[in-house]
Amino acid sequence: MSISRVAVVGAGILGVAAAREVTTRFPDAEITVFDKAENVAAHQSGHTSGIVDSGLDQEPGSAEAKLTRRGLQLLIPYMAEAGVPYRECGQLLIAQNTDEAERLEEIFARAEDNEVPGVRLLERHEIGAVEPAVRGVLGLFSPHAAITDFSALTAALASDVRAAGGTFRFGSEVTGFDTMSNEVRLRGRPVPADDSPAGDGAAAGETGEDDRGTDQAGDQAGSSEGADDRDRRDDQVHDRDRRDDQVRDRPRTYRGEEGREPVIGIADELRDRFGQQDWFKQAESTLGEWTQKVSDAWANRDGSRPGDSGSRTGGAGSRAGDAPSGRSRSEAPAEEVLGTFDIVIVCAGLQADRLAVAAGLDAEPRIVPFTSDFYRSSATDTEVVRGIIGSVPDPPAPFTETSIVRGLDDGLVLGPNTFVALGREAYDRHGFDLADITSTARSKGFWKFAAQTAKTAARGVKPRVSKTAFVDGIRRFVPELDPNAVAPGARGVRAQAMTAEGELIDELTMTRRGRLTVVRSVPKWAATSALAIAETIVDRAFENAAR
Template sequence: MGIGRVAVVGGGIIGVAVARELTKRLPDAHVTIFEKEPYLAAHQTGHNSGVVHAGLYYEPGSLKARLCRRGVELLIPYAIEHGIPYDECGKLVVAQNLEEIERLEAIFERAKANGVPHVKLLDRHEMREVEPNVRGVLALHSPHTAIVDYPALTQQLAADVEAAGGTLRFNAEVVRLDTLGNQVRVAIALPGAEGSKLTEDGGAFDLVVTCAGLQADRLATASGLEPTPKVVPFSGDYFVLTGEPAEVVKGLIYPVPDPAYPFLGVHLTRRVDGALTLGPNAFLSFGREAYSKGASFQWENLGRTASDLAATAGFGGFWKFAKNNVKAALREGRTALSPKAFIEEARKFVPELDQAAVQPGPRGVRAQAMNPDGSLVDDFVFSTRGRLTQVRNAPSPGATSSLAIAESVVDKALESVK
């Protein structure tokens, strides 16, 4: 196929998994990962809840459903082989009223159609055998839903890339890709040139795959590719309990998704370090990488934040989305503005939760892909043009599915050069 040099843009778990898959498929090629930060897993990979999803919710036959199940099959043995912290703690999706029971039963049927193993519906007494402190009227139990250390997993995948002769380039922000015949040339922002058009040549490659996450649409547009779907960033705050107060929950407790809202709502999640997290909520983010809160806002990032806000405000699809989701905004805004309201949402499921032990936790930012009509892009989206393949949308369960996404994306990339 004449592939000697390969580039992957993005050092999150999906980008690194793709790079590893490329080293396996193209053992004679040299693979380079370009990452704009000084370390891996700096954004969505390092700011999520660490859940290994079993595939309960997804439309049967969708990419999400298929790649989630395949991803779990690949992730478990890999994590165990390499000693990555992994705990199959199980998950309850808990209905609180009769209306939610009907939706929960539909999720149960969907989970069975997706091949999720050993899922069961539990009554209020049976669910307390799994989680003694939970309250509800019916629960779906997924005993094989798990938690893992995704940043550690990303580091191990990167070690595999380097062991195969690959290279990691940090502090290398790719801002444009130029497709020229059978090559793709990479343009990298000069250090300190944020907001300008000053670039340096990152080299020419026979094959390029982009996994740019929060910057996926910008990189596509700068490279002359389809500008949609657009990324609209949504922040999610977590609260944390540690030590004995965290033992009130043994695994994962989730609400039943409400189709009237685009986001799931507050849930309770164990972490591999033993802490218990509450959240996240979801609200429009000031910036695509705005992780700081309140007085700790980083003024040096003001220019980038202003640019991010302008991009969201200038996208007509966002205003259509906002118009159709006033109820969701009010619900999420309540928990965003009031920590007490946030914690009370969690206490609906676990009344014994010690409010005094709850501490503010980290913030994540999700890359929510959105269409011009304001609809959310629900499934994974991959696209190919010539020797350039892009991951345009990889929401949850993206991390769970990362090794399977890598297989699928590399299939598409190699098919394009035949």
């Protein structure tokens, strides 16, 4: 099988790890990674607490447990070689009552079956020897649990891809696929710099490179682009401009087959069709003024917060901003051909279901976004916690699990405080995206999930809307934590895959069509297992191509 051109859509940790795996197996192949953001790890990979999962609570013998074990085997030596920060600090899960203690014993049994090294139960009087400030009736201690910087890890993987000759095209939004017998054509459009989504408070180590259009940054040392590369890029642009008009004007639809999930945002479609009409400009201006007033009202009520901007009414991740920001959105670039490839791998995370539909695949499972708010504590509390302290997972309430972590900078990170997001890329604390809200509301699976978890969700409402209530919940097992020293930190948005029956999918699933492979869902701790998951993704993608 001859493979010379491979594209990866998505520059999160999984997409970059998959690209690196391809360069290892096919060193002569030309690898291109596309992402609409400005840099690697712009979304989920760059907005975590940094915990390296040790596989405590995974079903023994499951594919996820095997991926975690294999992932750690690959991850730890790689980080040592690449110089990525990694600190083994131990993890302590704390039970506060008999029900939690019973669940903790079940987790301990699974951890032993998964051969997690050194894991043990701690009685009440033994807990203080590990974490002096912690209170509880029973503890589960995993001494080799660790923390890292997943943004820095992704940047290191990206450096490997570049060193192998790979290219990153940031600011390029993929919007469609033309799947043929032995190749795939990508369609998309450039994302203007002021519209490219980027989350506030990204984890330390994020590169911040701006390789728009084609990769101009080279490796991390900042090597300059050669003349041959510039000539090739100019030829690519010239060829793109000469493409067939039928391809240029290929009709776009905002609905997939059988009326499924929108392929592109309906707001974008309306702008493309009516953007030059006076009535549409007036309606858009009025809507923008209204959303600005709503946002300003919220900002004035709560007071300004670091990192928030009252002018970002549509949120950092609004697909088109959904509000004027000094430039008419009717100027959105037209769709164009991004290239034709032998193999295409899509690791799009929050946009996985939409790109699957754009490729003509089933809309299920759908992505429901959940916001993960983190808080930080000032330096006065850093000695209160030595490593990672977490609550006991509760299966009927999957989003109530929280932890307090002593980070690489010795500050404390609390969270996540998780609730349904108002946008797939809404990192602004006052931000929202009407198209994303509509998408969630249209999902039958989401409403079934909401009904199934209504009781536990009701109990968790107060901590979700009140920082004080959230911190009080953590102080149940760390009473010495000073609530006055806690302030809002980073915000992440988690891509939760969900079936039409409202069941959460916490495993690696992929959908294939010819030479196209789309990753639909990944395990919760996918960052830890990224190198192992990349092996599996590439296995499946190239197995498909061999047929």
